[in-house]
Amino acid sequence: MVKIAPSLLSADFASLAEELKDIERGGADLVHLDIMDGHFVPNLTFGAPIIKALRPHTNLTFDAHLMVYHPENYVKPLADAGVNMVSFHVEAAPHADRIVHMIKDAGMKAGIVLNPATSLSTVDYLLEIVDYVLLMSVNPGFGGQKFISYTMDKVRSLRSMISERHLNCQIEIDGGVKAENAGKLAEAGADILVAGSAVFGKEDRKAAIAALR
Numbered sequence: 001m002v003k004i005a006p007s008l009l010s011a012d013f014a015s016l017a018e019e020l021k022d023i024e025r026g027g028a029d030l031v032h033l034d035i036m037d038g039h040f041v042p043n044l045t046f047g048a049p050i051i052k053a054l055r056p057h058t059n060l061t062f063d064a065h066l067m068v069y070h071p072e073n074y075v076k077p078l079a080d081a082g083v084n085m086v087s088f089h090v091e092a093a094p095h096a097d098r099i100v101h102m103i104k105d106a107g108m109k110a111g112i113v114l115n116p117a118t119s120l121s122t123v124d125y126l127l128e129i130v131d132y133v134l135l136m137s138v139n140p141g142f143g144g145q146k147f148i149s150y151t152m153d154k155v156r157s158l159r160s161m162i163s164e165r166h167l168n169c170q171i172e173i174d175g176g177v178k179a180e181n182a183g184k185l186a187e188a189g190a191d192i193l194v195a196g197s198a199v200f201g202k203e204d205r206k207a208a209i210a211a212l213r
């Protein structure tokens with residue numbers, strides 16, 4: 001069963017608790033939280049204090065996507081804020097193995113993220129230890145961008161790598177996911193579909209989530 005993870009990046013930042021309740025009622029499986037530091041990506045969003053304040057307002061799984069340098073500094077604050085899954089960019093982390101273990105030791109699921117043009121070979125060894133790989137299908141930093149078409153093949157290739165080695169690693173895809181490409185992405189092997197503008201950009205979030213599903 002493919003999971004739908006609306007990204008809070010496209011929500012109304014003045015009403016985040018209400019927006020969370022709306023997607024929970026609408027049938028979302030997780031909520032995707034884009035944490036940007038204004039350095040790794042040219043944009044700035046929110047961090048652990050805001051996430052902690054939102055935690056009592058929903059039972060949804062909190063899926064944090066770190067677009068930051070020094071992701072290791074964010075692990076404990078995010079665990080304390082009630083985050084369930086944390087992923088960080090391989091491009092931002094020379095000591096990725098250590099950070100994966102830090103995340104797991106803090107009681108969360110650990111994921112590694114690849115920019116669209118980053119080769120799958122960079123996570124070859126990490127596949128043995130991560131719970132999921134997040135493939136970016138847009139260049140990170142902003143919502144509402146167009147899906148980069150070659151990442152469809154990347155999902156397929158990663159699915160083969162995982163199956164051949166009988167690993168238990170999920171694939172999450174993020175950026176430009178719409179009802180029009182969701183089916184193809186699931187067929188290619190994605191387990192979790194992140195969708196920001198395709199959910200929060202619509203008046204009726206329940207219908208938007210149903211269309212993706």
Ligand SMILES: O=C(CO)[C@H](O)[C@H](O)COP(=O)(O)O
Pocket residue numbers: 007009010032034065067138139140141142143144145174175176177194195196197198
């Ligand atoms: O990580 C992200 C951007 O860096 C977001 O999760 C992603 O862009 C979601 O937005 P949309 O579905 O509108 O493309």
Ligand SMILES: [Fe+2]
Pocket residue numbers: 007032033034065174194
């Ligand atoms: Fe994201």
